[in-house]
Amino acid sequence: DGGITQSPKYLFRKEGQNVTLSCEQNLNHDAMYWYRQDPGQGLRLIYYSQIVNDFQKGDIAEGYSVSREKKESFPLTVTSAQKNPTAFYLCAAGRGPEYEQYFGPGTRLTVT
Amino acid sequence: AQSVTQLGSHVSVSEGALVLLRCNYSSSVPPYLFWYVQYPNQGLQLLLKYTSAATLVKGINGFEAEFKKSETSFHLTKPSAHMSDAAEYFCAVSEGFTGGGNKLTFGTGTQLKVEL
Numbered sequence: 001d002g003g004i005t006q007s008p009k010y011l012f013r014k015e016g017q018n019v020t021l022s023c024e025q026n027l028n029h030d031a032m033y034w035y036r037q038d039p040g041q042g043l044r045l046i047y048y049s050q051i052v053n054d055f056q057k058g059d060i061a062e063g064y065s066v067s068r069e070k071k072e073s074f075p076l077t078v079t080s081a082q083k084n085p086t087a088f089y090l091c092a093a094g095r096g097p098e099y100e101q102y103f104g105p106g107t108r109l110t111v112t
Numbered sequence: 113a114q115s116v117t118q119l120g121s122h123v124s125v126s127e128g129a130l131v132l133l134r135c136n137y138s139s140s141v142p143p144y145l146f147w148y149v150q151y152p153n154q155g156l157q158l159l160l161k162y163t164s165a166a167t168l169v170k171g172i173n174g175f176e177a178e179f180k181k182s183e184t185s186f187h188l189t190k191p192s193a194h195m196s197d198a199a200e201y202f203c204a205v206s207e208g209f210t211g212g213g214n215k216l217t218f219g220t221g222t223q224l225k226v227e228l
Binding site: 004006033043090094096102103106 | 121144146148153154155156157158161163202206207208209213214215216218219220221
């Protein structure tokens, strides 16, 4: 069953702690993406990676970091520098511009 | 930069009525356009996409959308709403990155409510 898995589904952290969100895909797509979703704001691109060992900042990268050591995996770390980390985080994978991106089920992060 | 505007953050229809969700885009090149649906606390699922093959695009669950270049629109319709259509709908425009992959720019979403 091909797709994207994200874990955990819900995550709670205290302010000042770094937290890593997992994203794995078995679609064999080169490109992977992280989005943040807030109510009424749609989805905003945090980071993307077009190939292993390479990634670029998206529109709202401050306070986040990523790695891409394997084609299948693209973890996102929310650092303590992110001023408002509570949000729904979505991972996606895809090919070129005429193709859709496939989304994982999301991780809801709550920081208090 | 590309952008997407979805008019109406909330739309309410009666079961069996026409669904019309509006999307206007801005793009400097011929666009690739997508409609996604999101159910609560879930990821996004593709409904349909426009990639210049045909202006009227049919998708899953009875949805379709028409690309109108002169109006820069890509409105989503369904002839008869069902309770299971209640969800949030996102329109997105795609632009390619050098070296592969693409950026999706999303609208702010339209929450569809279906009433008995």
